[in-house]
Amino acid sequence: MEWKYSAIDVAGYIVEYCNKNGLNISNLRLQKLLYFIQAYFLMKSNGERIAFYDDIEAWDFGPVVPCIYHKYKRFGSGQIPFNDESYVNIFSDDDRKIIEEVILHFKDKSSIYMMEVTHDQKPWKDVYNANDKYANPVIDNESIRDYFLHRTN
Numbered sequence: 049m050e051w052k053y054s055a056i057d058v059a060g061y062i063v064e065y066c067n068k069n070g071l072n073i074s075n076l077r078l079q080k081l082l083y084f085i086q087a088y089f090l091m092k093s094n095g096e097r098i099a100f101y102d103d104i105e106a107w108d109f110g111p112v113v114p115c116i117y118h119k120y121k122r123f124g125s126g127q128i129p130f131n132d133e134s135y136v137n138i139f140s141d142d143d144r145k146i147i148e149e150v151i152l153h154f155k156d157k158s159s160i161y162m163m164e165v166t167h168d169q170k171p172w173k174d175v176y177n178a179n180d181k182y183a184n185p186v187i188d189n190e191s192i193r194d195y196f197l198h199r200t201n
Contacts, residue, residue: 067130
């Protein structure tokens with residue numbers, strides 16, 4: 049699968065975009081947006097492209113990219129501020145549009161709603177183990193791709 053970006057790049061752009069457009073962006077929301085952005089890249093490319101190469105893990109509150117969680121955890125459930133480090137020029141116009149489309153699709157949905165949606169989806173449900181919720185197994189891109197390609201066709 050082709051990739052160009054890290055999760056840090058994508059998360060940075062999400063934080064920048066949300067802050068510049070007056071949208072909420074907490075760590076929980078950011079995690080769910082990263083998952084759905086990865087899914088949308090996979091779906092739009094028929095599984096040929098991913099948004100970022102970092103692993104997504106099945107945590108208690110849904111899909112999580114650990115390095116992003118740790119980078120932003122100091123903000124708790126509050127708004128993640130923009131720090132003037134721009135990520136706009138990293139992305140192609142088409143990739144920026146995909147990221148923005150996902151952000152805007154969920155802009156009126158709560159973070160809890162987004163978490164509940166991921167809990168109902170096969171990629172998270174298949175690997176999450178409620179008896180060992182600290183195991184944090186990886187949700188592989190193939191399962192995300194298969195779920196979203198078959199769900200929409």
